[in-house]
Amino acid sequence: MHQCAKEEKVRVIACGAIAREIIAICKANRLGHIDLQCLPAIWHAYPEKITPGVENAIAEARAEGIERIFVGYADCGTGGLLDALCAREGVQRIEGPHCYSFFAGNAAFAENDDDVTSFFLTDFLARQFAAFVIEPLGLDRHPQLKPMYFGNYRKLVYLSQLEDENLKRKAKEAADYLGLEYEYRFTGYGDLTSALTRL
Known part of the structure; x- marks a missing residue:
């Protein structure tokens, strides 16, 4: 704690x-x-x-x-x-359906109607892509499953909380690994800040 x-x-x-x-x-x-x-x-x-x-x-x-x-x-x-x-x-x-939404800002996230074909990363997931995406899905052992999991996605969207060149590089590598277009959006902490400061 x-x-x-x-x-x-x-x-x-x-x-x-x-x-x-x-x-x-x-x-x-x-x-x-x-x-x-x-x-x-x-x-x-x-x-x-x-x-x-x-x-x-x-x-x-x-x-x-x-x-x-x-x-x-x-x-x-x-x-x-x-x-x-x-x-x-x-x-x-x-509030929100997931952390991608509250980091982007729930209202702003809801307006992006192309996001149904987007796979999202946050700073945490950019850092931990192997441990939290590749390994739980078994892609390290069965890379042939990638099209089954990601075939309906068009792009990987990196919602970044910090401006960090190393994390941008990792996120781009994740997009390349999954065979998806790459998009970068700086969000900062989004609605998380207001939720905590209201406490």
């Missing part, structure tokens, strides 16, 4: 894939009351684990006497189960 000073805590239960961004926002905005607990980033590939994991983390926070809780996940493939949990527990989560 990373505690970004002392006041009444708000426990933010978040995906480990956005931990770096949450910590940066906390530091930049002096959000010392935010107490961050990250769940495994690999659940990005196994969304059925997210809702039970968040439920356990909420129970742990309450057992510690922390009542102010915020869920740092979008729906993230839970099919509404995470929203149902948040409603039962009386906690809020960040």
Whole structure:
């Protein structure tokens, strides 16, 4: 856990894939009351684990006497189960269907109607492309599956939180590996900043 000073805590239960961004926002905005607990980033590939994991983390926070809780996940493939949990527990989560949307800004993301044929990377996924895309899909062992997984995509869109030439290069390499066009969009932290500063 990373505690970004002392006041009444708000426990933010978040995906480990956005931990770096949450910590940066906390530091930049002096959000010392935010107490961050990250769940495994690999659940990005196994969304059925997210809702039970968040439920356990909420129970742990309450057992510690922390009542102010915020869920740092979008729906993230839970099919509404995470929203149902948040409603039962009386906690809020960040708005949006997934992190690509809230990093881009949910309103802006919804306006890009060509994105149905786009495969997205964030800074985290650009850094961890092999561990979070290639290996979970088995492409390291069965590269012939690439057309099955990615044949309906036209381009890879890198939604970048930081201007970083090394990450741009990695994202371009990922696009080349998948045989997709490459598009770069700098988003910064998008709606994540406003969601956290409102706490």
